[in-house]
């Protein structure tokens with residue numbers, strides 16, 4: 001079985017100090033840390049990257065949401081693109097070494113993004129979550145449908161708790177992305193370890 005991915009996503013509410021502290025606790029157990037801070041400037045985001053690296057987070061685990069400019073300047077692993085971001089095909093053509101993720105919310109979008117050459121998809125939200133208030137969850141069946149329709153890794157996101165891992169992995173996902181499940185845990189390091197262990201079936 002290939003290694004499963006655990007992505008931690010920043011929630012736009014924590015200070016730099018809080019997020020660095022969180023990342024420092026969990027980075028050994030996660031495969032990717034996404035800086036998703038829509039209100040921050042390029043300079044601020046680049047400070048976030050430098051502080052994470054200074055705290056021991058490997059550059060190869062850091063992804064910038066949307067901001068190819070910051071990702072490129074900081075020399076991190078890649079970018080997580082959204083519908084309003086640059087087209088993945090453009091990014092891949094200019095920056096083939098970047099690992100490019102794309103957030104998708106339908107089967108059609110997933111297929112289109114695969115054809116644009118993205119490296120992985122984030123699909124959600126699978127379960128009801130306070131991080132996406134007022135929007136109906138897409139459910140495990142739609143995750144299964146997408147996994148079956150594409151051949152690139154699909155990472156599940158949205159409301160994921162440790163108790164959901166079994167059905168997510170059974171649906172064929174290559175991993176999960178989590179915001180509140182780790183950031184809101186009493187022991188984030190222990191929780192990240194639990195998520196990862198549940199995925200690899202330990």
Ligand SMILES: Cc1nc(C(=O)O)sc1CCOP(=O)(O)O
Pocket residue numbers: 009103104122123124125126129130131132157158159160177178179180181
């Ligand atoms: C950032 C994000 N994107 C989603 C999508 O469906 O694309 S769901 C989501 C929030 C994930 O947070 P939590 O783990 O707290 O539910």
